[in-house]
Amino acid sequence: MRVLVACETSGIARRAFAALGHDVWSCDLEPAEDGSNRHIICDVRDGILCDGWDLLACMHPPCTRLCRSGRRWMSGPGKWTAPKSLPRGRTLGDLRDEFETGVEVFTACWTAPIDRVAIENPEMNDLARDRMPADLPSPQIVQPFWFGEPAYKATGWYLRGLPPLTETQRLPEPERGSDEWKRWNRVHRMPPGPERTRLRSRSYPGMMRAAATQWTTAAITRARA
Template sequence: MRVLIGCEFSGTMRRAFERHGHEAWSCDLLPAEDRSNRHIVGDVRAHLDEGWDLLVVVHPPCTRLCRSGRRWLSGAGDMTPPKKLPAGRTWESMKAEFAGGLALFTDCWRAPVPRVAIENPEMHDIARRRLPADVPRPQIVQPFWFGEPQYKATGWYLRGLPPLTPTQRLAEPERGSPEWKAWNRVWRMPPGAARGHERSRFFPAMADACAGQWGGYAMEQAA
């Protein structure tokens, strides 16, 4: 199978598909962290029509689309300025970020690829009203379903692919315990220039489940 991994610089998902025997390429605005020669630097949308069997978009911009970001997009009504904007931001820049994130999601969803998986949180109602009508609710999974001792609700919007099945679900630690706090590492990262960069790293065990299950399904369908 020819697999395109969009919006990934780390190579985690690309390497998982390669381990499962697929021809996998990653694409991101940043160069490949592992310096792979199977990485395209640029906008993934410029490469959607190059004959892929499967498109997996790992970390598209979602700050303005997720439910936690709704408060910045709606005062009274739909897409009206809120009472207060984030420091240093303008209403025009917030609308532009929203439109850009929505356009990237929509373009990838409508890609001429038979099987598509896009990672994004559950979107707020303002974003959902602007999505293509055939976009389903996402499947929400957790890293610990796949053997990663971490909490981070991960949404997958799927077209032509089955939902992921847990592979090695771990027992959850007691709430408030040191282990529970360690599982919340992603959310407890201190502010800093590298915070967004580090939070965008994908989980190897979940990537392996994606490659094994979706790659295997694509091969069965093509047989």
């Protein structure tokens, strides 16, 4: 299968699909962290989506202004009223531009001429949902510890032409408040800093191995039927 892993620099998802023998490329505005020659530096909206892919996995499209936690910066009560406050050093114009970029990237991926699409994104706020395609379903929410990764991070998958993920190695959860529980919450406990967004958005290898196996197997089985 020809697979495009969009909006990823870590190579985690690309390597998971490649390990199964598929023709896989990743793309992002930034270079690949692993220096792979199967990574294209580009804006996913600039035509690459029309290059004959069998499956698109869009990993980390801009979601800060689309998710529920980001709504308070976009609007006060109701819709598109003045927010009560803004992040330090940011203007409302900046945030609106980021919101529009998030909407455009997500929509471009969801409506791409590709039969199988998976977009990783948190549950959206009402402002973002109002701008989404009418056929967008609710996301499947999964956790890394369902796939052998000792971590909490509710991960949303918006799926078209692909089955929901099935857990592969659910770990027993630690006691709430314990040191281990705190380690499982390390994504949420990261201090502010220039690397915080990148580190918080990284994929989990166990989850991506499951996704690559389950989604490509389903696609191949359906094609042979």
